[in-house]
Amino acid sequence: MSSTADTWLFPAVQAPVGTARLTAAPAADYATHQSTFGPLPAHADSAALLAALRDSGLEGRGGAGFPAWRKLAAVPARERARRRRVVVIGNAAEGEPLSQKDATLLLRSPHLVIDGLLTVAGALGAHSVYLYAQASVIESATRALAERADASAIELREAADTFISGEASAVVNALAGRAPIPQDRTVRLTESGLGGRPTLLHNVETLAHIALIARFGAAWFRSVGTTGDPGTRLVTVGSDGHPSRVLEVAGGSRIGDVLRFTGVDTGSLSAVLVGGYHGAWLPAYALEARLDRADLAGFGANPGAGILMGLGERRCPVAVAAAVASYLAGETAGQCGPCVNGLPAMAAVLGRLATGDRDPGLPGEVRRLAAIVTGRGSCNHPDGTARFVLSTLTVFADDVTAHLNGHCRKDHR
Protein backbone atom coordinates (compact mmCIF):
# COMPACT_ATOMS: atom_id res chain seq x y z
CA MET A 1 0.00 0.00 0.00
CA SER A 2 1.43 3.40 -0.92
CA SER A 3 1.73 6.18 1.61
CA THR A 4 -0.75 8.24 -0.42
CA ALA A 5 -3.37 5.56 0.02
CA ASP A 6 -2.54 5.38 3.74
CA THR A 7 -3.17 9.09 4.12
CA TRP A 8 -6.42 8.81 2.28
CA LEU A 9 -7.63 5.80 4.20
CA PHE A 10 -6.46 7.01 7.58
CA PRO A 11 -6.61 10.72 8.27
CA ALA A 12 -3.85 12.00 10.55
CA VAL A 13 -4.20 10.60 14.03
CA GLN A 14 -3.15 12.42 17.18
CA ALA A 15 -0.61 10.70 19.40
CA PRO A 16 -2.24 9.57 22.66
CA VAL A 17 -2.17 12.25 25.35
CA GLY A 18 -1.73 11.39 29.04
CA THR A 19 -1.03 7.97 30.47
CA ALA A 20 -3.60 5.98 28.46
CA ARG A 21 -1.36 4.79 25.66
CA LEU A 22 -1.38 1.00 25.47
CA THR A 23 -4.93 1.23 26.73
CA ALA A 24 -6.03 4.16 24.53
CA ALA A 25 -8.19 2.14 22.10
CA PRO A 26 -11.79 1.75 23.33
CA ALA A 27 -12.09 -1.73 21.79
CA ALA A 28 -9.78 -4.57 20.76
CA ASP A 29 -10.75 -4.90 17.08
CA TYR A 30 -8.49 -3.89 14.20
CA ALA A 31 -10.68 -1.04 12.91
CA THR A 32 -10.75 0.62 16.33
CA HIS A 33 -7.00 0.07 16.65
CA GLN A 34 -6.37 1.80 13.32
CA SER A 35 -8.67 4.71 14.03
CA THR A 36 -7.05 5.20 17.45
CA PHE A 37 -3.38 4.87 16.53
CA GLY A 38 -3.30 5.33 12.75
CA PRO A 39 -1.48 2.99 10.38
CA LEU A 40 1.77 1.26 11.20
CA PRO A 41 4.48 3.28 9.40
CA ALA A 42 6.64 1.67 6.72
CA HIS A 43 9.28 -0.44 8.42
CA ALA A 44 12.37 1.35 9.64
CA ASP A 45 15.70 -0.37 9.02
CA SER A 46 17.39 -1.87 12.05
CA ALA A 47 19.74 1.12 12.54
CA ALA A 48 16.83 3.59 12.61
CA LEU A 49 14.77 1.42 14.97
CA LEU A 50 17.77 0.92 17.22
CA ALA A 51 18.35 4.70 17.38
CA ALA A 52 14.69 5.38 18.17
CA LEU A 53 14.63 2.77 20.94
CA ARG A 54 17.87 4.07 22.42
CA ASP A 55 16.57 7.63 22.45
CA SER A 56 13.29 6.48 23.99
CA GLY A 57 14.99 4.82 26.98
CA LEU A 58 12.46 1.97 26.78
CA GLU A 59 13.34 -0.84 29.17
CA GLY A 60 12.04 -4.38 28.75
CA ARG A 61 8.77 -5.02 30.59
CA GLY A 62 9.25 -8.75 31.18
CA GLY A 63 11.00 -8.43 34.53
CA ALA A 64 14.72 -8.07 33.93
CA GLY A 65 14.43 -4.46 32.72
CA PHE A 66 17.09 -4.79 30.03
CA PRO A 67 17.15 -1.76 27.69
CA ALA A 68 15.17 -2.72 24.57
CA TRP A 69 17.73 -1.23 22.17
CA ARG A 70 20.57 -3.26 23.66
CA LYS A 71 18.85 -6.50 22.76
CA LEU A 72 18.50 -5.34 19.17
CA ALA A 73 22.13 -4.21 19.15
CA ALA A 74 23.18 -7.61 20.49
CA VAL A 75 22.04 -9.33 17.29
CA PRO A 76 25.40 -9.54 15.49
CA ALA A 77 25.75 -7.01 12.68
CA ARG A 78 26.54 -9.78 10.19
CA GLU A 79 23.21 -11.41 11.05
CA ARG A 80 21.29 -8.15 10.78
CA ALA A 81 22.85 -7.75 7.32
CA ARG A 82 22.10 -11.34 6.23
CA ARG A 83 18.45 -10.90 7.24
CA ARG A 84 15.90 -13.70 7.12
CA ARG A 85 17.84 -15.84 9.58
CA VAL A 86 16.79 -13.89 12.66
CA VAL A 87 13.91 -15.23 14.80
CA VAL A 88 11.62 -12.78 16.62
CA ILE A 89 9.51 -13.89 19.58
CA GLY A 90 6.81 -12.03 21.48
CA ASN A 91 6.69 -13.45 25.00
CA ALA A 92 3.40 -13.46 26.92
CA ALA A 93 3.97 -16.64 28.92
CA GLU A 94 3.44 -14.66 32.16
CA GLY A 95 4.00 -17.63 34.46
CA GLU A 96 4.07 -15.38 37.52
CA PRO A 97 0.72 -15.89 39.28
CA LEU A 98 0.65 -12.32 40.60
CA SER A 99 0.86 -10.80 37.10
CA GLN A 100 -2.01 -10.35 34.69
CA LYS A 101 -0.78 -7.44 32.61
CA ASP A 102 0.39 -9.37 29.53
CA ALA A 103 -2.88 -11.29 29.28
CA THR A 104 -4.81 -8.05 29.78
CA LEU A 105 -2.77 -6.34 27.08
CA LEU A 106 -3.45 -9.15 24.61
CA LEU A 107 -7.17 -9.04 25.40
CA ARG A 108 -7.44 -5.23 25.18
CA SER A 109 -4.85 -4.17 22.61
CA PRO A 110 -3.66 -7.24 20.67
CA HIS A 111 -2.95 -5.21 17.55
CA LEU A 112 -0.31 -3.11 19.30
CA VAL A 113 1.54 -6.32 20.15
CA ILE A 114 1.20 -7.53 16.56
CA ASP A 115 2.42 -4.14 15.30
CA GLY A 116 5.44 -4.37 17.58
CA LEU A 117 6.29 -7.86 16.34
CA LEU A 118 5.97 -6.70 12.73
CA THR A 119 8.09 -3.60 13.43
CA VAL A 120 10.97 -5.59 14.94
CA ALA A 121 10.68 -8.38 12.35
CA GLY A 122 10.56 -5.82 9.55
CA ALA A 123 13.67 -4.03 10.80
CA LEU A 124 15.59 -7.31 10.88
CA GLY A 125 14.05 -8.88 7.78
CA ALA A 126 12.96 -11.77 10.01
CA HIS A 127 10.66 -14.37 8.49
CA SER A 128 10.22 -16.48 11.60
CA VAL A 129 7.98 -14.65 14.04
CA TYR A 130 6.29 -16.21 17.06
CA LEU A 131 3.79 -15.12 19.67
CA TYR A 132 4.05 -17.30 22.78
CA ALA A 133 1.02 -16.78 25.01
CA GLN A 134 -0.89 -18.44 27.82
CA ALA A 135 -4.02 -20.46 27.09
CA SER A 136 -6.46 -17.81 28.31
CA VAL A 137 -5.58 -15.39 25.50
CA ILE A 138 -5.09 -17.80 22.59
CA GLU A 139 -8.65 -17.30 21.34
CA SER A 140 -8.51 -13.51 21.27
CA ALA A 141 -4.98 -13.49 19.81
CA THR A 142 -6.13 -15.88 17.07
CA ARG A 143 -9.05 -13.57 16.29
CA ALA A 144 -6.76 -10.53 16.13
CA LEU A 145 -4.24 -12.23 13.86
CA ALA A 146 -7.05 -13.29 11.50
CA GLU A 147 -8.31 -9.70 11.26
CA ARG A 148 -5.34 -8.44 9.28
CA ALA A 149 -3.53 -9.43 6.12
CA ASP A 150 -0.03 -8.46 7.25
CA ALA A 151 0.18 -10.88 10.20
CA SER A 152 0.15 -14.21 8.38
CA ALA A 153 3.82 -14.85 9.21
CA ILE A 154 3.16 -14.72 12.95
CA GLU A 155 2.89 -18.16 14.47
CA LEU A 156 0.86 -18.31 17.69
CA ARG A 157 1.94 -20.94 20.24
CA GLU A 158 0.40 -21.77 23.61
CA ALA A 159 2.74 -21.29 26.57
CA ALA A 160 3.37 -23.89 29.23
CA ASP A 161 1.53 -23.24 32.48
CA THR A 162 4.52 -23.08 34.83
CA PHE A 163 6.20 -20.32 36.82
CA ILE A 164 9.37 -20.40 34.74
CA SER A 165 7.71 -20.86 31.32
CA GLY A 166 8.57 -17.29 30.31
CA GLU A 167 12.33 -17.62 30.91
CA ALA A 168 13.89 -16.84 27.52
CA SER A 169 15.70 -20.14 26.93
CA ALA A 170 12.64 -22.07 28.19
CA VAL A 171 10.55 -20.28 25.53
CA VAL A 172 13.08 -21.22 22.87
CA ASN A 173 13.03 -24.86 24.04
CA ALA A 174 9.22 -24.92 23.94
CA LEU A 175 9.13 -23.47 20.40
CA ALA A 176 11.69 -26.08 19.34
CA GLY A 177 9.38 -28.84 20.56
CA ARG A 178 11.41 -29.67 23.66
CA ALA A 179 10.41 -29.52 27.30
CA PRO A 180 9.64 -25.88 28.27
CA ILE A 181 12.51 -25.59 30.74
CA PRO A 182 15.60 -23.37 30.75
CA GLN A 183 18.81 -24.45 29.05
CA ASP A 184 22.43 -23.88 29.98
CA ARG A 185 23.91 -21.05 27.94
CA THR A 186 27.40 -19.81 27.32
CA VAL A 187 26.32 -17.64 24.36
CA ARG A 188 23.40 -15.23 24.18
CA LEU A 189 20.17 -16.14 22.40
CA THR A 190 20.76 -13.12 20.17
CA GLU A 191 23.83 -15.02 18.90
CA SER A 192 22.39 -18.51 18.83
CA GLY A 193 18.82 -19.31 19.85
CA LEU A 194 15.97 -21.18 18.18
CA GLY A 195 17.45 -23.68 15.74
CA GLY A 196 20.87 -22.09 16.27
CA ARG A 197 19.61 -18.86 14.71
CA PRO A 198 19.96 -15.41 16.28
CA THR A 199 16.83 -14.96 18.37
CA LEU A 200 15.33 -11.73 19.63
CA LEU A 201 12.77 -12.23 22.39
CA HIS A 202 10.76 -9.37 23.80
CA ASN A 203 7.98 -9.23 26.34
CA VAL A 204 4.67 -8.33 24.64
CA GLU A 205 4.30 -5.05 26.56
CA THR A 206 7.76 -4.04 25.33
CA LEU A 207 6.60 -4.80 21.77
CA ALA A 208 3.44 -2.71 22.22
CA HIS A 209 5.57 0.27 23.33
CA ILE A 210 7.82 -0.30 20.30
CA ALA A 211 4.71 -0.11 18.07
CA LEU A 212 3.94 3.33 19.51
CA ILE A 213 7.53 4.59 19.41
CA ALA A 214 7.63 3.59 15.71
CA ARG A 215 4.59 5.83 15.15
CA PHE A 216 5.05 8.77 17.45
CA GLY A 217 8.79 8.81 18.20
CA ALA A 218 11.16 8.71 21.16
CA ALA A 219 10.45 12.27 22.37
CA TRP A 220 6.73 11.52 22.57
CA PHE A 221 7.50 8.32 24.52
CA ARG A 222 9.56 10.29 27.05
CA SER A 223 6.91 12.99 27.45
CA VAL A 224 5.31 10.86 30.19
CA GLY A 225 7.18 9.28 33.09
CA THR A 226 10.46 10.26 34.71
CA THR A 227 13.99 10.47 33.34
CA GLY A 228 14.81 7.26 35.19
CA ASP A 229 11.71 5.46 33.98
CA PRO A 230 10.31 7.10 30.85
CA GLY A 231 6.97 6.21 29.27
CA THR A 232 4.11 4.30 30.83
CA ARG A 233 3.96 0.85 32.37
CA LEU A 234 1.28 -1.72 32.88
CA VAL A 235 1.06 -2.76 36.52
CA THR A 236 -0.91 -5.54 38.19
CA VAL A 237 -2.16 -4.38 41.58
CA GLY A 238 -3.65 -6.58 44.24
CA SER A 239 -3.60 -7.49 47.89
CA ASP A 240 -3.10 -10.62 49.95
CA GLY A 241 -2.17 -12.81 47.01
CA HIS A 242 -5.06 -11.86 44.74
CA PRO A 243 -4.20 -9.81 41.67
CA SER A 244 -7.21 -7.59 41.13
CA ARG A 245 -6.54 -4.93 38.57
CA VAL A 246 -4.27 -3.99 35.69
CA LEU A 247 -3.53 -0.29 35.22
CA GLU A 248 -1.41 1.77 32.88
CA VAL A 249 0.58 4.27 34.92
CA ALA A 250 3.31 6.84 34.25
CA GLY A 251 6.83 5.53 34.82
CA GLY A 252 8.12 6.62 38.22
CA SER A 253 4.64 6.91 39.74
CA ARG A 254 4.53 6.84 43.52
CA ILE A 255 3.64 3.34 44.60
CA GLY A 256 1.24 4.50 47.32
CA ASP A 257 -0.66 6.60 44.76
CA VAL A 258 -1.05 3.63 42.41
CA LEU A 259 -2.35 1.44 45.23
CA ARG A 260 -4.79 4.08 46.51
CA PHE A 261 -6.07 4.69 42.99
CA THR A 262 -7.20 1.07 42.85
CA GLY A 263 -8.94 1.39 46.20
CA VAL A 264 -6.30 -0.23 48.40
CA ASP A 265 -6.22 1.27 51.90
CA THR A 266 -2.46 1.80 52.17
CA GLY A 267 -2.79 2.57 55.88
CA SER A 268 -3.75 -1.05 56.49
CA LEU A 269 -0.68 -2.56 54.80
CA SER A 270 2.52 -3.75 56.43
CA ALA A 271 4.39 -3.92 53.11
CA VAL A 272 4.03 -4.25 49.36
CA LEU A 273 5.68 -6.99 47.36
CA VAL A 274 7.23 -5.32 44.31
CA GLY A 275 8.11 -7.44 41.30
CA GLY A 276 6.25 -10.60 42.22
CA TYR A 277 7.52 -13.81 43.79
CA HIS A 278 11.04 -13.14 42.54
CA GLY A 279 10.82 -9.60 43.86
CA ALA A 280 11.29 -7.86 47.19
CA TRP A 281 9.20 -6.24 49.93
CA LEU A 282 8.80 -2.51 50.23
CA PRO A 283 7.94 -1.73 53.89
CA ALA A 284 4.93 0.46 54.70
CA TYR A 285 7.08 3.46 55.63
CA ALA A 286 8.51 3.52 52.09
CA LEU A 287 5.26 3.40 50.11
CA GLU A 288 5.80 6.88 48.73
CA ALA A 289 8.82 5.57 46.82
CA ARG A 290 8.61 5.87 43.07
CA LEU A 291 8.21 2.86 40.84
CA ASP A 292 11.65 3.24 39.32
CA ARG A 293 15.05 1.67 39.60
CA ALA A 294 16.64 4.41 41.73
CA ASP A 295 13.98 4.53 44.45
CA LEU A 296 13.64 0.75 44.68
CA ALA A 297 17.33 -0.19 44.56
CA GLY A 298 17.79 0.24 48.31
CA PHE A 299 15.16 -2.46 48.91
CA GLY A 300 16.64 -4.90 46.39
CA ALA A 301 13.61 -4.39 44.14
CA ASN A 302 13.07 -3.00 40.66
CA PRO A 303 9.95 -2.14 38.63
CA GLY A 304 10.30 -5.56 36.96
CA ALA A 305 7.10 -6.74 35.35
CA GLY A 306 5.06 -4.18 37.31
CA ILE A 307 3.60 -6.26 40.13
CA LEU A 308 2.42 -4.54 43.32
CA MET A 309 0.93 -6.86 45.90
CA GLY A 310 -0.11 -5.36 49.22
CA LEU A 311 0.15 -7.37 52.43
CA GLY A 312 -2.43 -6.58 55.11
CA GLU A 313 -0.95 -5.72 58.49
CA ARG A 314 -2.83 -8.55 60.19
CA ARG A 315 -1.35 -11.25 57.94
CA CYS A 316 1.78 -12.98 59.23
CA PRO A 317 4.52 -12.23 56.67
CA VAL A 318 6.61 -15.20 57.77
CA ALA A 319 3.73 -17.58 57.07
CA VAL A 320 3.03 -15.90 53.72
CA ALA A 321 6.70 -16.07 52.74
CA ALA A 322 6.96 -19.72 53.75
CA ALA A 323 3.98 -20.57 51.54
CA VAL A 324 5.45 -18.65 48.60
CA ALA A 325 8.88 -20.23 49.08
CA SER A 326 7.28 -23.66 49.16
CA TYR A 327 5.37 -22.90 45.93
CA LEU A 328 8.57 -21.67 44.25
CA ALA A 329 10.48 -24.76 45.38
CA GLY A 330 7.81 -26.83 43.66
CA GLU A 331 8.28 -24.82 40.47
CA THR A 332 11.92 -25.81 40.00
CA ALA A 333 12.50 -27.24 36.53
CA GLY A 334 14.22 -30.12 38.26
CA GLN A 335 17.46 -29.78 36.33
CA CYS A 336 20.03 -28.08 38.54
CA GLY A 337 21.16 -29.73 41.77
CA PRO A 338 21.49 -26.61 43.94
CA CYS A 339 17.95 -25.51 42.97
CA VAL A 340 16.33 -28.97 43.16
CA ASN A 341 17.79 -29.54 46.62
CA GLY A 342 18.33 -26.04 47.94
CA LEU A 343 14.92 -24.46 47.37
CA PRO A 344 12.96 -27.18 49.20
CA ALA A 345 15.52 -27.08 52.03
CA MET A 346 15.26 -23.29 52.30
CA ALA A 347 11.44 -23.40 52.17
CA ALA A 348 11.36 -26.11 54.84
CA VAL A 349 13.50 -24.09 57.27
CA LEU A 350 11.33 -21.02 56.69
CA GLY A 351 8.29 -23.25 57.21
CA ARG A 352 9.61 -24.39 60.58
CA LEU A 353 10.08 -20.77 61.61
CA ALA A 354 6.55 -19.94 60.43
CA THR A 355 4.91 -22.80 62.31
CA GLY A 356 6.34 -22.19 65.77
CA ASP A 357 9.81 -23.78 65.86
CA ARG A 358 11.79 -21.39 68.09
CA ASP A 359 15.30 -22.65 67.24
CA PRO A 360 17.30 -19.38 67.11
CA GLY A 361 19.51 -20.79 64.36
CA LEU A 362 16.69 -20.91 61.80
CA PRO A 363 17.04 -17.41 60.27
CA GLY A 364 20.79 -17.93 59.87
CA GLU A 365 20.19 -21.28 58.18
CA VAL A 366 17.75 -19.65 55.75
CA ARG A 367 20.38 -17.04 54.91
CA ARG A 368 23.07 -19.69 54.44
CA LEU A 369 20.90 -21.70 52.04
CA ALA A 370 19.90 -18.54 50.16
CA ALA A 371 23.57 -17.72 49.63
CA ILE A 372 24.33 -21.26 48.43
CA VAL A 373 21.59 -21.40 45.79
CA THR A 374 22.23 -17.90 44.42
CA GLY A 375 23.97 -17.87 41.04
CA ARG A 376 24.12 -21.66 40.82
CA GLY A 377 21.53 -22.59 38.22
CA SER A 378 20.97 -22.34 34.50
CA CYS A 379 18.29 -19.68 35.08
CA ASN A 380 17.58 -17.14 37.82
CA HIS A 381 14.85 -19.13 39.59
CA PRO A 382 17.09 -19.90 42.59
CA ASP A 383 18.37 -16.30 42.63
CA GLY A 384 14.87 -14.81 42.52
CA THR A 385 13.60 -17.18 45.21
CA ALA A 386 16.56 -16.36 47.46
CA ARG A 387 16.02 -12.62 46.90
CA PHE A 388 12.39 -12.89 48.00
CA VAL A 389 13.24 -14.95 51.09
CA LEU A 390 16.11 -12.69 52.16
CA SER A 391 13.92 -9.62 51.68
CA THR A 392 11.37 -11.22 54.00
CA LEU A 393 13.97 -11.75 56.75
CA THR A 394 15.20 -8.16 56.40
CA VAL A 395 11.94 -6.21 56.06
CA PHE A 396 10.07 -8.35 58.58
CA ALA A 397 12.89 -8.74 61.11
CA ASP A 398 10.46 -7.86 63.94
CA ASP A 399 8.06 -10.59 62.89
CA VAL A 400 10.94 -13.08 62.73
CA THR A 401 11.90 -12.09 66.27
CA ALA A 402 8.27 -12.47 67.39
CA HIS A 403 8.28 -16.01 65.99
CA LEU A 404 11.52 -16.90 67.78
CA ASN A 405 9.99 -15.55 71.01
CA GLY A 406 6.70 -17.34 70.42
CA HIS A 407 4.82 -14.03 70.34
CA CYS A 408 3.48 -13.74 66.78
CA ARG A 409 -0.20 -12.82 67.10
CA LYS A 410 -0.83 -12.30 63.41
CA ASP A 411 -3.12 -14.28 61.18
CA HIS A 412 -1.42 -17.48 59.99
CA ARG A 413 -4.06 -18.64 57.53
Added chain:
Amino acid sequence: MNLRTPEARGPAAALLHIDWTRCDGRGLCTEILPELLARDDWGYPLAYGYGSAGAGSNVPVPDTLLAAAADAVSLCPRQALTLVDP
Protein backbone atom coordinates in the same frame (compact mmCIF):
# COMPACT_ATOMS: atom_id res chain seq x y z
CA MET B 1 48.81 -22.42 48.70
CA ASN B 2 45.62 -20.69 49.83
CA LEU B 3 43.69 -19.55 46.78
CA ARG B 4 40.32 -19.39 48.42
CA THR B 5 39.85 -15.66 48.08
CA PRO B 6 39.63 -13.81 44.76
CA GLU B 7 42.51 -11.53 45.84
CA ALA B 8 44.85 -14.49 46.40
CA ARG B 9 43.96 -16.04 43.05
CA GLY B 10 44.86 -13.00 40.99
CA PRO B 11 43.49 -12.36 37.51
CA ALA B 12 41.46 -15.10 35.82
CA ALA B 13 43.07 -16.80 32.82
CA ALA B 14 39.76 -18.52 32.05
CA LEU B 15 36.34 -19.22 33.56
CA LEU B 16 35.30 -22.72 34.45
CA HIS B 17 31.65 -22.85 33.38
CA ILE B 18 29.43 -25.32 35.23
CA ASP B 19 26.42 -26.59 33.28
CA TRP B 20 24.08 -27.26 36.21
CA THR B 21 21.62 -29.05 33.94
CA ARG B 22 24.26 -31.76 33.43
CA CYS B 23 26.13 -31.78 36.76
CA ASP B 24 24.95 -34.41 39.20
CA GLY B 25 27.50 -33.85 41.91
CA ARG B 26 29.92 -36.73 41.33
CA GLY B 27 32.61 -34.48 42.82
CA LEU B 28 35.61 -35.32 40.64
CA CYS B 29 36.20 -31.64 39.85
CA THR B 30 36.34 -30.81 43.55
CA GLU B 31 39.13 -33.39 44.00
CA ILE B 32 41.09 -32.05 41.03
CA LEU B 33 40.58 -28.39 41.99
CA PRO B 34 40.41 -28.25 45.80
CA GLU B 35 41.87 -24.74 45.61
CA LEU B 36 38.74 -23.51 43.82
CA LEU B 37 35.90 -25.88 44.58
CA ALA B 38 34.33 -27.31 47.72
CA ARG B 39 31.16 -29.41 47.83
CA ASP B 40 27.81 -28.09 48.99
CA ASP B 41 25.33 -29.87 51.27
CA TRP B 42 24.34 -32.19 48.41
CA GLY B 43 27.76 -32.75 46.84
CA TYR B 44 27.59 -30.21 44.05
CA PRO B 45 30.68 -28.09 43.37
CA LEU B 46 30.66 -24.86 45.35
CA ALA B 47 33.15 -22.26 44.20
CA TYR B 48 35.04 -20.36 46.87
CA GLY B 49 33.92 -16.78 46.47
CA TYR B 50 30.59 -17.96 45.02
CA GLY B 51 28.87 -14.94 46.50
CA SER B 52 30.43 -12.53 44.01
CA ALA B 53 28.46 -11.80 40.86
CA GLY B 54 28.31 -14.72 38.44
CA ALA B 55 31.13 -16.63 40.13
CA GLY B 56 28.87 -19.50 41.18
CA SER B 57 28.51 -20.82 37.63
CA ASN B 58 31.60 -19.30 36.00
CA VAL B 59 34.52 -19.89 38.33
CA PRO B 60 37.58 -17.69 37.71
CA VAL B 61 40.64 -19.90 37.10
CA PRO B 62 44.12 -18.42 37.64
CA ASP B 63 46.92 -19.23 35.22
CA THR B 64 48.55 -21.64 37.67
CA LEU B 65 45.45 -23.86 37.78
CA LEU B 66 44.64 -23.80 34.08
CA ALA B 67 46.09 -27.27 33.43
CA ALA B 68 44.22 -28.78 36.37
CA ALA B 69 41.01 -27.09 35.22
CA ALA B 70 41.50 -28.59 31.73
CA ASP B 71 41.83 -32.01 33.40
CA ALA B 72 38.60 -31.43 35.32
CA VAL B 73 36.85 -30.56 32.07
CA SER B 74 38.01 -33.69 30.26
CA LEU B 75 37.49 -36.03 33.21
CA CYS B 76 34.00 -34.85 34.27
CA PRO B 77 31.82 -37.94 33.87
CA ARG B 78 28.81 -35.76 33.08
CA GLN B 79 30.65 -33.45 30.65
CA ALA B 80 29.24 -30.58 32.66
CA LEU B 81 32.34 -28.37 32.56
CA THR B 82 33.78 -26.08 29.90
CA LEU B 83 36.50 -23.45 29.94
CA VAL B 84 35.38 -20.13 28.53
CA ASP B 85 37.12 -16.79 28.08
CA PRO B 86 36.89 -14.47 31.10
